[in-house]
Amino acid sequence: MKEVLVATNNKGKVKDFEELFKPHGIQVISLKDLDEPIEVEETGTTFEENAILKAEETAKILGKWVISDDSGLEIDALNGEPGVYSARYAGEPKDDEANIDKVLEGLTGVPEGSRHARFRCVLAIAGPGLETQTFSGSCDGSIAFERKGEHGFGYDPIFHVPSEGKAMAELTPSEKAAISHRGEAMRKFEKELPNLIGKAGDRS
Numbered sequence: 001m002k003e004v005l006v007a008t009n010n011k012g013k014v015k016d017f018e019e020l021f022k023p024h025g026i027q028v029i030s031l032k033d034l035d036e037p038i039e040v041e042e043t044g045t046t047f048e049e050n051a052i053l054k055a056e057e058t059a060k061i062l063g064k065w066v067i068s069d070d071s072g073l074e075i076d077a078l079n080g081e082p083g084v085y086s087a088r089y090a091g092e093p094k095d096d097e098a099n100i101d102k103v104l105e106g107l108t109g110v111p112e113g114s115r116h117a118r119f120r121c122v123l124a125i126a127g128p129g130l131e132t133q134t135f136s137g138s139c140d141g142s143i144a145f146e147r148k149g150e151h152g153f154g155y156d157p158i159f160h161v162p163s164e165g166k167a168m169a170e171l172t173p174s175e176k177a178a179i180s181h182r183g184e185a186m187r188k189f190e191k192e193l194p195n196l197i198g199k200a201g202d203r204s
């Protein structure tokens with residue numbers, strides 16, 4: 001396995017995956033690199049359902065193994081919102097800055113101790129001759145009162161990571177990989193990687 005196709009249109013996720021696959025010498029190809037656009041409708045109500053949908057639909061179209069990622073932010077004080085709707089919380093088109101503003105507005109008046117949240121990520125791998133598998137990860141933190149940091153994407157500037165004493169967007173890519181929801185899911189995937197490489201032959 002020299003390269004892996006990640007079924008995502010999100011450039012921020014691609015960067016996270018590049019960091020995560022770097023130690024394996026595996027190059028990440030995303031839907032952004034293909035000539036024909038692929039956009040799978042995310043009709044599921046859980047991260048797992050949507051991850052499986054994206055992996056299986058894309059694998060069917062391309063006829064090869066793909067990995068997908070469905071992820072999002074759950075905020076306790078907002079009853080788990082934005083959850084599976086994280087990408088488009090403030091509506092279409094997808095806008096990270098508007099999403100952050102909506103979260104901060106929704107938490108107006110909520111004190112520091114009541115702003116607990118978690119990022120969740122489910123990776124799915126699907127393709128010819130392979131039974132679809134999923135791997136999940138989460139990362140606990142809290143929602144800050146203002147943006148900090150320049151790294152990452154999405155809600156990273158307002159996601160405070162207590163173990164680091166910093167916002168997720170203040171962490172370098174390798175620091176984020178070590179503690180993030182996507183990193184945890186990847187480490188579970190990595191344990192399966194030798195088996196998958198064996199099964200892949202020249203299919204991947």
Ligand SMILES: O=c1[nH]c(=O)c2ncn([C@@H]3O[C@H](COP(=O)(O)OP(=O)(O)OP(=O)(O)O)[C@@H](O)[C@H]3O)c2[nH]1
Nearest residue numbers: 008009010069070071072073086087153154155156
């Ligand atoms: O600050 C963040 N750091 C992260 O590490 C992270 N991971 C997910 N998210 C949020 O959750 C949505 C996923 O939605 P999602 O899984 O449907 O992906 P997407 O629509 O952006 O791309 P695609 O992979 O579906 O093509 C994203 O857009 C973000 O808003 C994150 N925010």
Ligand SMILES: [Mg+2]
Nearest residue numbers: 010042070087
């Ligand atoms: Mg999406």
